[in-house]
Amino acid sequence: MIERHLMRLRARDTISAEEEAAIRSVITETREIGAHRTIVRAGTETTACTLLLDGLACRAKDMRDGQRQITELNVAGDFIDLHGFTLKRLDHSLLALTKVKVGVAPHDRVKELVEAFPHLGRVYWFSTNLDAAIHREWVLSLGRRTALGRLANLFCELQVRLGLVGLSDEGGYDLDLTQADLAECMGLTPVHVNRTLREMRERELLTFREGRVTIIDAAGLRKAAEFDPAYLYLERRAE
Amino acid sequence: MQRFYMHVHNGFGSVLDEEGLMLLDIDAAVRCAIDNIRSIVGEEARSGCVDLRG
Known part of the structure; x- marks a missing residue:
């Protein structure tokens, strides 16, 4: 289920079997969302991070006249809103561009994960830094x-x-x-x-x-x- | 909502729109067409080669 996410992490770092098991246990449920649906609306207080398991999603911001700027595309294996773990409220929307399957990672579980495995804390810190590099x-x-x-x-x-x-x-x-x-x-x-x-x-x-x-x-x-x-x-x- | 196809014909030749865009009505389609052409002409102006034929 989270194989693509693990592939992505392991392309850049070593993830132990114990860490892998801990990451798996962070995902409490999976959801399927239709194409062109909003996953999280801008301004929403979030209590969970969204891991994209399958399909294409994006982060986007909207103008009042209907113009939209997509600020990053997300592919299978990406956390779409890992930054929401610290920001708690999103300044942008998360949209499904195709039919998607997502995993839900509640913030309290993510907190336990990075406290139990400080290395994974650094891995996910890297991940949000990488998003910033893509934005640049x-x-x-x-x-x-x-x-x-x-x-x-x-x-x-x-x-x-x-x-x-x-x-x-x-x-x-x-x-x-x-x-x-x-x-x-x-x-x-x-x-x-x-x-x-x-x-x-x-x-x-x-x-x-x-x-x-x-x-x-x-x-x-x-x-x-x-x-x-x-x-x-x-x-x-x-x- | 209706689907409108925005084909572009100018001196560079024709670019057919196979996908189309879902828009409210013909007025929205005209506004959209103007916006689309301005985007192309804007970039042409920046590159120093504007094609107004066609």
């Missing part, structure tokens, strides 16, 4: 990259992040998102995304059709994005 990269995209650079960087990032949990390979990955979803991630409009995807196809970098990303020219894509995976902190640093 998205700020760079939104502020400075061209439409093509933004989408290219996002596709590169997702290939790496999905790869850590066994959901992508060199050729590509499944990504059940619409052009409107991509537009909300990268501060573009759906038509602009559509045109940019066409440009990526014509430059033989990548195709995105029917929920499948096919990477044609990985080096070219990374160059177009100025993608440097350093911000994803992929080094393995076992304690």
Whole structure:
């Protein structure tokens, strides 16, 4: 059930069998939520963290006129709102972009976990720092990259992040998102995304059709994005 | 709500919208189309090559 989460943690650190068992016991229930549903609304006081087990979710903020900015995509294995453990109230919403399966980790259980296993406290502290690094990269995209650079960087990032949990390979990955979803991630409009995807196809970098990303020219894509995976902190640093 | 398809035709050629967008009515679709084109023209202006043909 939490295999992808463990894969993600173990890509960067050593998690003992005892720690694994403790992490498993933190999840008290699982829930299935339909596509395009709100998991937690902005402003809500939270008493549990949400672990994404399957599907795609995101953190998003909304403008009064209906415009939405997705601030990070979450893939299977990610805690979507680990920061809620210390913040207690979310300044953004959590949304299911596809049908998702989530695990519920009550804050009191998380507290017991990190007190019993200080190493896991550091592992999860790293995890929220990693989220902040991803946010910084998205700020760079939104502020400075061209439409093509933004989408290219996002596709590169997702290939790496999905790869850590066994959901992508060199050729590509499944990504059940619409052009409107991509537009909300990268501060573009759906038509602009559509045109940019066409440009990526014509430059033989990548195709995105029917929920499948096919990477044609990985080096070219990374160059177009100025993608440097350093911000994803992929080094393995076992304690 | 209805589905509107936003195809773009200009000097670069045609980009067909296969996905469409769910919008309230034709007025919302016109506003959305203008917003979409402004996004593209805005980036073209930044890059120094604006294509107003088509």
